[in-house]
Amino acid sequence: MVVRFRTAQGILLLWLAAFAAPVFAAAERPADVTLQGVIHDADRATTRDLPFVVPAGTALVRVDFTYEGRDRGVTITLGVADPQRFRGWGGGTKYAFAIGDAFATPSFLPGPIPAGRWRLMMTVPAIRTGDSARWSARIRFSTASNLDEVAFAPAPIRAGPGWYRGDLHSHSGQSDARCRSYAGREAGCPPFYTFQEAAAHGLDFVALTDHNVTSHFIDMGYLQPHFDTLLLMPGRELTTRDGHANLLGYMGALETDIGRPGAETVNAMLASARATGGFLTINHPSRPTGEDCLGCGWAPRDTDYANVDAIEVVNGGSTIETPGDREAAIVKQVRYWEALLDRGYRLVGVAGSDNHDAIQYRGHSPIGLQAAIGSIATVVHADDLSQGAILRGLRSGRAFVDLDEGRGRVLDMTARRGNATVAMGGTLPTGKEPITAMAHVEGVVGGQVALTVDGERRAMTAIASGTADLPLDLHRGVRQWFRVDVLRPDGRFWLIGNPVYVR
Known part of the structure; x- marks a missing residue:
């Protein structure tokens, strides 16, 4: 079995074997603890405790457990306990789960995450005579302020920008x-x-x-x-x-x-x-x-x-x-x-x-x-x-x-001054060079793009096609910010855009 435990003070390595691949997106960073080993036919109908240490300040513990041999009838079930109490049992259905201060995967209990010795309780209900199987538990700890990891979905719901x-x-x-x-x-x-x-x-x-x-x-x-x-x-x-x-x-x-x-x-x-x-x-x-x-x-x-x-x-x-x-x-x-x-x-x-x-x-x-x-x-x-x-x-x-x-509706904007180009929400530098800007709209045929500069509505441009890129007239200059909206044909707000800032 391998146990890797990472703390702020250092890394403890106890080498006995190697195996496993993570499932969680959080696995893009190394696991804080890795537990690995092999079960044999003699482990049938036994339970072993797999200890690991949770550091102080942890708000979420994520476990990603994998094992070989399911196609050969191997079955492993998991439970978890913290230093004070039982925290849940995933049985043979949950091998990737989270236990946190604010929430937990179903079958597990949310609540305070005490520092100290926790344990995975690994039971082997089934393994055939003469068989063996490798297993791995990769465990990660996250603080409450790590908003990439302390999240209900451990991986992106959809990939790509x-x-x-x-x-x-x-x-x-x-x-x-x-x-x-x-x-x-x-x-x-x-x-x-x-x-x-x-x-x-x-x-x-x-x-x-x-x-x-x-x-x-x-x-x-x-x-x-x-x-x-x-x-x-x-x-x-x-x-x-x-x-x-x-x-x-x-x-x-x-x-x-x-x-x-x-x-x-x-x-x-x-x-x-x-x-x-x-x-x-x-x-x-x-x-x-x-x-x-x-x-x-x-x-x-x-x-x-x-x-x-x-x-x-x-x-x-x-x-x-x-x-x-x-x-x-x-x-x-x-x-x-x-x-x-x-x-x-x-x-x-x-x-x-x-x-x-x-x-x-x-x-x-x-x-x-x-x-x-x-x-x-x-x-x-x-x-x-x-x-x-x-x-x-x-x-x-x-x-x-x-x-x-x-x-189907989109409102975006790009702006340039000198060598600086930004999208909506960005900041252009101050300078003598003129600002050029373009509004991009989709799905709002018949509407109008309205340009507002420093709180003053300056220009209106009709939208005649499904997808349009419309230049914005900023020749009168900008003191602090400008933005665009899309108005409906009757003049009511349809899409409300965010500014580009000038600093």
Whole structure:
């Protein structure tokens, strides 16, 4: 048997044999512990403990177990125990699994990850007389801040770069989402319905962002293997009396009660959230706040937006629940965002349905009309469909908001000054050279590309073909930022683009 154990202090190698190939995408880095060996016919109906040491600060343990001889009737089953308790049994069906502080693979228990001696319990129910088989367990440890690895999907849902479509704001009965039970009663809405609707509406990813809690992460870990074409993104809505903000990706602890250590003020909470490495969005900032929704609008006048990644420029709930015209509610949110861009902040514009009843179409919703999952979307260019890639794509700003359901629409932009060329979300240097820019659109025939520079709408260009590259007139210069939207034939917002910045 080989045991390899990697710590910050060094690497311990105990050599006895060699074998195995990893399954997880996380295997692109070496395993922290490798256990290997050979079983023989004498091991039939026996169990052995395979010990390994988990270092302090671990938030997730991933195990990838492989063995030979299945075609010859060899069977191995696995269980796991930490230093304090039994953590689960995968039997003969689960050989690649995760046990984490916030979630675990079905059959295993989530919860705190104690440091110390853990053990795999390997049982051999079947091996024929005279046979032998090699086995290998490759084990990896991840911290809460490693958002590439502390994720429900251990490998990309889909490989390759492209435009990925998602809903960044939704709720379940783990907080305040309500829907009709099978008997027609009001009940907490299970997360399953949210993911089912996201898949049915053609989304590539969906963030479940229940208010302040992390209990929904357990459901999400269980459901990700079922929804294997849809990336489930962990999130929580930091819900305070002064405003709401979504934190995506990070699953560790975070104080949300303003006035307590770590969240002494709203700015302290934002700084703590930003330090996690997650993606932080201020939600529906221009929405009215009052007794029916404490803190729905963003109140703090001294907000340090340097600790914020994004602004929700379209919120599905606001477009339905704000009195007056839907388009006026969208315009109000976009103008709020642009005023911050004018102040020099670099904030990505995103959207979310804010749905609280995923199955409202099945009957009268107990909480009123909701924006459907996928009825508006944030579309982001990412290297693949994985948690880390989507978060990096969002942070890059190469993303747009789509106010229609379904696929096929694209809004992108490239810009050049001198030798510098950037895509939407990028930054051009200051200088005397002129800026040249091009908008790229797909699937919006009959609409118009609208150019906005430093908060001023400057030009409109009709879109006459299914795919078009349209030059942008920037001869009057740019002080800080410019961006493009696509408007519908009647002038309403269709696609909302992110800026290119000038610094």
